[in-house]
Amino acid sequence: MPVGLDSNDMVSLENIIEPSSPYKENETVYQSEQHFERIYAVKSGMFKTVVIDANGNEHIVGFHLPGELFGLDAIYPQKYISTAISLGTSSVCGINYNDLESLAAKLPSLQRQLFSLMSKEVHTSQSMTVEHSADQKLAGFILALSSRYKQRGYSDTRINLMMPRRDIANHLNMAAETVSRLFKRFQKEGLLEIKRTDLHIIDMNGLKELAGCASAC
Structure with a gap:
């Protein structure tokens, strides 16, 4: 869940979080174009979000770790623009967005957290368009995972790569053989x-x- 909230705000947030739902490997949480009602918090495991381009090609736009939210990109169009799929046995908790919006209006700290999360989504999306060499892309991907695990209180040097190599390659716009090499x-x-x-x-x-x-990482 969002970091930086005090204990009282966390209690208020927890009151609107729905019970966790388990997913087996490769099960769908929501599909692209589906009407938007809630965002999701990863409780365990990992999820990926996927979009289909104009040529019908699948592209993985994100991997979501325990404690992280996904579905935020559906807020403005009011429909999901990606499909969310479980990687291995995983679980999520849904948060009705109308309830969250009402709560955020009362809690400035929560509102700031939501704005920050949405800003990070935009930054991540834009950074994926920057040209880098293959080794830069993979090293940066590993470092980003390390940083995200550290923010959630996990080790930043021990990373659980639940996603297959082909998914990493897809996400980084590389060949699977290149990632393995x-x-x-x-x-x-x-x-x-x-x-x-x-x-x-x-x-x-x-x-x-x-x-x-x-000097920047």
Whole structure:
């Protein structure tokens, strides 16, 4: 859930959160063009959001971790512009947007959090259009996951890669073979270790240098 809220605000927010709903792997939470009613908070596991371009190609626009919200991009058009799908066994809690909007009007701290989250969505969407080399893209992706896990109180050097390599490749507009090759190279260079879905960052500064953000990340 949004960080930075005091205990009283959190209690008020929790009162409008719906009970969690479990999802098996590859189940749909909502579909593109479906009428917007609620946003969702990831309770466990991971979800991806997918859009279909004009040529009918599927593109993964985001991965959503425990404690994060998704569905925010549907607020303005009042319909979901992506399809949300579970990665592995996962669960979410729905939050009726009308209830959330009413509560945010009473709680300035919550309203600021929502504006901040929507601003981050726009920034993330715009950053995906910037041209980078393949190794910069993958290093930046790993660092972004690390930062997001850290913000939620998890380890920033131990990352659970629930998403398959082909999904990472799709998200980064790369070939799956390129992602696999880069992961092997990163391991050989001592930047990280991977065992199945467990990614261990060994050289954080090395990854930052590779991503081109040694002073900004």
